[in-house]
Amino acid sequence: MVWCSRETSRLLCPIGKIKSKRQQAIADREQDLLVIAEQIMEREGFSALTMDKLVSACSYSKGTVYNHFNSKEDLFCALCIKSMKQLLHLFRRASHFEGHHRERMLAIHFAYRLHAMTRPTLFLCVLTAQTPAVREKSSAERLQQQTELDQEVTKICTSILEQAVAAGELTIATPEYVDALTFASWAISFGSNALMSGDCDSGVIERLDAEKALLFNVSLLMDGMGWLPLSREWDYQNSWQRIGSELFAAELLAISDMDKAPISQF
Amino acid sequence: MVWCSRETSRLLCPIGKIKSKRQQAIADREQDLLVIAEQIMEREGFSALTMDKLVSACSYSKGTVYNHFNSKEDLFCALCIKSMKQLLHLFRRASHFEGHHRERMLAIHFAYRLHAMTRPTLFLCVLTAQTPAVREKSSAERLQQQTELDQEVTKICTSILEQAVAAGELTIATPEYVDALTFASWAISFGSNALMSGDCDSGVIERLDAEKALLFNVSLLMDGMGWLPLSREWDYQNSWQRIGSELFAAELLAISDMDKAPISQF
DNA sequence: ACCTGAACACCGTTCAAGT
DNA sequence: ACCTGAACACCGTTCAAGT
Numbered sequence: 001m002v003w004c005s006r007e008t009s010r011l012l013c014p015i016g017k018i019k020s021k022r023q024q025a026i027a028d029r030e031q032d033l034l035v036i037a038e039q040i041m042e043r044e045g046f047s048a049l050t051m052d053k054l055v056s057a058c059s060y061s062k063g064t065v066y067n068h069f070n071s072k073e074d075l076f077c078a079l080c081i082k083s084m085k086q087l088l089h090l091f092r093r094a095s096h097f098e099g100h101h102r103e104r105m106l107a108i109h110f111a112y113r114l115h116a117m118t119r120p121t122l123f124l125c126v127l128t129a130q131t132p133a134v135r136e137k138s139s140a141e142r143l144q145q146q147t148e149l150d151q152e153v154t155k156i157c158t159s160i161l162e163q164a165v166a167a168g169e170l171t172i173a174t175p176e177y178v179d180a181l182t183f184a185s186w187a188i189s190f191g192s193n194a195l196m197s198g199d200c201d202s203g204v205i206e207r208l209d210a211e212k213a214l215l216f217n218v219s220l221l222m223d224g225m226g227w228l229p230l231s232r233e234w235d236y237q238n239s240w241q242r243i244g245s246e247l248f249a250a251e252l253l254a255i256s257d258m259d260k261a262p263i264s265q266f
Numbered sequence: 267m268v269w270c271s272r273e274t275s276r277l278l279c280p281i282g283k284i285k286s287k288r289q290q291a292i293a294d295r296e297q298d299l300l301v302i303a304e305q306i307m308e309r310e311g312f313s314a315l316t317m318d319k320l321v322s323a324c325s326y327s328k329g330t331v332y333n334h335f336n337s338k339e340d341l342f343c344a345l346c347i348k349s350m351k352q353l354l355h356l357f358r359r360a361s362h363f364e365g366h367h368r369e370r371m372l373a374i375h376f377a378y379r380l381h382a383m384t385r386p387t388l389f390l391c392v393l394t395a396q397t398p399a400v401r402e403k404s405s406a407e408r409l410q411q412q413t414e415l416d417q418e419v420t421k422i423c424t425s426i427l428e429q430a431v432a433a434g435e436l437t438i439a440t441p442e443y444v445d446a447l448t449f450a451s452w453a454i455s456f457g458s459n460a461l462m463s464g465d466c467d468s469g470v471i472e473r474l475d476a477e478k479a480l481l482f483n484v485s486l487l488m489d490g491m492g493w494l495p496l497s498r499e500w501d502y503q504n505s506w507q508r509i510g511s512e513l514f515a516a517e518l519l520a521i522s523d524m525d526k527a528p529i530s531q532f
Numbered sequence: 533a534c535c536t537g538a539a540c541a542c543c544g545t546t547c548a549a550g551t
Numbered sequence: 552a553c554c555t556g557a558a559c560a561c562c563g564t565t566c567a568a569g570t
Binding site: 533534535536537538539540541542543544545546547548549550551 | 552553554555556557558559560561562563564565566567568569570
């Protein structure tokens with residue numbers, strides 16, 4: 001992997017390769033730090049996350065923390081990467097949903113929404129990591145890893161689209177069309193989720209509304225693609241629920257527990 | 267305006283009302299400060315914008331600057347508001363485009379893309395202002411003004427949609443459907459622009475690609491709505507160009523000058 | 533009623549000394 | 552080869568004194 005050339009003398013930790021015991025320990029420590037950072041944000045808000053607080057909340061020294069993240073922004077970038085890795089796992093599961101290919105793509109969008117709900121903090125880290133102030137000060141390695149993950153996510157969508165074409169569900173003018181359709185799918189999902197997470201101050205009713213809106217938006221887009229069966233010929237509301245119960249039952253249970261907790265407490 | 271109750275003893279400056287000469291001077295100063303802040307970001311990058319730099323770049327004292335913005339994040343929020351006001355102006359112009367209603371909605375999307383290109387810094391301020399770290403520390407007044415502007419933008423879209431329904435271009439199941447369609451339009455535009463501005467390091471070819479992708483995405487969505495004439499019955503590529511030349515000729519000229527400038531200089 | 537800038541607390545980052 | 556934490560520079564914010 002060419003991009004792994006390290007001009008900075010940071011901790012050795014080749015990505016996606018077999019690690020020595022020492023390297024593994026370092027990687028574990030990094031995961032510890034990310035968990036602690038996430039906890040600070042959840043407890044005290046995003047702006048409360050400072051390097052000082054992270055250092056005093058963990059068992060390592062300032063210098064060691066800075067061996068992992070060469071700036072506060074780099075830490076945010078690392079959180080964004082963690083978020084995208086989780087998303088990728090959900091997407092892989094979604095891509096094997098038992099149904100036709102349009103339903104599988106819907107499962108991808110379901111997974112994205114699910115991630116935004118179950119891990120709101122990590123989801124917002126992705127948003128924050130798109131910010132120029134963060135990108136300017138993140139390490140080249142991590143920015144590269146970010147685009148790599150982006151490509152892997154894209155690959156999953158592309159593959160579903162290609163299968164749909166092969167199955168005759170979808171007709172495309174040229175092969176490059178698939179990339180355009182992937183981008184459109186990604187854009188509607190990102191846009192919907194980002195705009196919805198803006199005012200997520202309310203409770204359960206809002207959540208159901210948000211899901212409905214996403215399903216609606218995605219359905220419009222796929223109908224526009226001419227992806228069969230069209231929404232007037234198929235009950236995607238039902239597909240949506242099937243995806244939830246067959247693929248993500250455990251995660252949804254965790255959410256409803258989260259919803260209940262604050263109510264029973266106050 | 268109820269929400270204008272000011273618990274903080276900040277500078278008096280009622281929004282959208284007639285201002286006294288003194289209040290006008292204060293409002294002008296605020297605009298000065300925003301221009302300077304924008305210049306700092308353009309010259310030195312987003313992370314270079316500090317309150318110290320803003321103070322030394324302007325002719326006012328630290329205390330005075332803090333009378334306008336009660337935190338650095340509040341300053342970002344103010345820049346976001348400025349950005350949205352400019353957007354609103356462009357949208358109003360777009361909404362009067364000479365053509366059918368689907369073309370008018372397309373003009374809205376054109377205006378959004380145009381704004382992202384001509385004022386990239388301000389556009390990215392909107393993205394930054396969605397970030398929880400900024401929202402947490404912005405003043406209640408400005409956050410309120412932000413949602414007010416959001417609503418005004420929404421109103422323009424809604425009105426175009428309603429006119430399209432009245433003209434028989436578009437059929438909707440229930441009146442609330444209009445809100446859902448507005449949200450979908452907003453989501454595809456925001457999503458496309460946000461994702462595209464992520465890697466806007468390149469030149470002219472990229473720009474044309476970005477425009478093509480946006481037109482493509484929007485067309486898919488509107489086709490999905492069943493908004494007549496459908497993209498297979500009408501040349502929206504041509505509409506796109508007409509919008510540019512008839513509505514935003516001056517702005518487009520400014521962009522091509524910007525593109526040329528760095529080439530001739532280096 | 534508003535402006536000023538010194539003063540303060542905290543935060544991000546570095547690096548010489550240690551193991 | 553990596554860890555440590557004192558030290559430093561800078562940044563955000565406040566507020567008593569001034570007009």
